[in-house]
Amino acid sequence: MAIDLTVPPRPGPLLVGYSGGLDSSVLLHRLATLPALRTRGLRALHVHHGLHPEADAWAAHCQEVCEGLGVPLHTVRVQVDPKGLGVEGAARAARHAAFRDALAEDEILALAHHRDDQAETFLLRALRGSGVDGLAAMRSWQPYAHGWLWRPLLHLPRRALTHYAQAHGLRWLEDPANADPRFDRTFLRRHVLPLLATRWPQAAENFARSAALSAQAADLLEAEDDALLATAQITADTLRIDILRAQPQMRQARLLRRWVEQRGLPPLPGHALAHIQRELLDAPHDAKARFDWHGARIQRWRGLLHASPLRAPLAREWETRWDGRTPLMLPTGDVLHLLGSTGFEAPLCAHARRGGERIRLPGRRHSHALKHVLQALAVPPWERERMPLLSTADGQVLAAGDRVLSAAFSQWLQARGARLLWTRLA
Known part of the structure; x- marks a missing residue:
């Protein structure tokens, strides 16, 4: 049995998410047999969750299959922390984090979700009380990380994939978790959807159609949202x-x-x-x-x-000596750089704000309260909390981050063609 695939809407190499299960085995095999897609560049990624005793054997199976198809495989080991999300949700989050990290610029991540998966996702989100955005479920094409996410099998039922795999003699893995009714998706797949199908044979197909209609409505609403956001x-x-x-x-x-x-x-x-x-x-x-x-x-x-x-403030008691010769890493993850100079003549004291500091600005005869200077410059409170100060040994404030420079320090930098740069953690 053949599976017809449309060409991705954009050019670019393909990265296949390959678990070794039926669905991803069919997708990998089909893509590997299409010269037009192979010439773009085709590789596979297997995420090793470490949740099952046979996980190493599964990774070895995936390696063997990819070698037989001539497709490069990269295996990524991840840590799954079930706190908060549960095992199922945490594994999914870890898997997508691995996909995002692996995806190159403008590369296309191909995943093997099919129409039955779409029906399950629609039902799960309906049971959680989702609105139209959630009921849109999975999209066949969307931006993702540095590239794109493509689900070319989303229009096909699971039985079509099974027929293809059997017709081509594919070997695939069976994850015992897929038979464990403790997982919501498995419960729907094994018990709810088959029962619905006894009365409404087209139930899965209709759920998938409802998801597609919800996606159309969500796209219209998102277009209006984006237009309003642009003005706000x-x-x-x-x-x-x-x-x-x-x-x-x-x-x-x-x-x-x-x-x-x-x-x-x-x-x-x-x-x-x-x-x-x-x-x-x-x-x-x-x-x-x-x-x-x-x-x-x-x-x-x-x-x-x-x-x-959410970023931690710079601890009030923090201070250190800095000679400017190398970048200064702050406890917050921010960095101070002295650019265009080999360093200060004598080390300066880098420290947190403690209140009451004053600074004399260029062109001013008298010093001003640093607090008032920062307020006048509209520096947000959360930025002030992380802002490092530079002072002389006798306590004269020379700089507050790279936003405020004293008259003396500004003159020193100008004379050397240098500048101070405070790089904030994004």
Whole structure:
């Protein structure tokens, strides 16, 4: 039995996610037999989860099959931490992290999801109370990491893959987890969908069609969301509150979710949207309201919402000596560089802000409170918390990050054609 595949919408080499199971075995074999796709460049990736005693044997099987097909295989070992997501969810997250790390610029990741997988995903998300975005389930083509994600088998039922594998004498692995009803997806596959099919034979096909229709609706809504976000965003991580508040609450929620997604932050939990609308959008203008979740933070400041990964401040007691000859790594992961000079004549003291510091700016006769200078420059509070200071041995402040330079230090840098650079962790 033949399986017809459409050509990917874009040119580029292919990376096949290859578990050794039936689905990915069919996909790998079919792609390897298509000269037009092989000439693009074809390689495979096997993710070794280490969850089963036979995991090493599975990796060896995948290597043997790929050698027989003449397809290079890269095996990646991952750590699966079930806390929070459970085994199934944590394994999926680890697998996709490996895919993202392996995918080259403009490379296409090909995965073997099929129509029955789509039906299962639709049902799972419906049972979790997902909206139209969630019910859109899996897309056949979408941007992914540095390249693209392609699911060429999404229109085919599982039985078509089984017929193909048998007709071509393929060998594949059977993961015992696929028969364990403790996993939600397996329970649907083994018990719920077969029961539904006894009364509605086209149930899986219709669920997949509903997912496709949901995807069309979601695409239309996303286009409107993106147009509104373009008017509301000052930078990628800032959003104008006045424009957001002018929208109905349902549109506010969509814009917030879309914004967070575009920033590459974890999805907002269910209770987050009501909290943000109540505590941040309606907060007093000068309030330092914020919402933290899963290592990320949205906070209000000066009429804007700011979204970013959650970063630790520079500890108040931190200080060290720095001669400027090599970059200075800060405890926060940020780095100070002295560019264009071999170093300072005498080491300077690099330290955290402790309050009460003063600095004399270029062209000024008197010193000013550093706090007021930073406020006048609109330096956000979270940036001030991470900002390293440079001072002389007798405590004279020379620089606050690379945002504020004293008159004396600015003159020293100019005389040498040098500059100070504070590289912040993204």
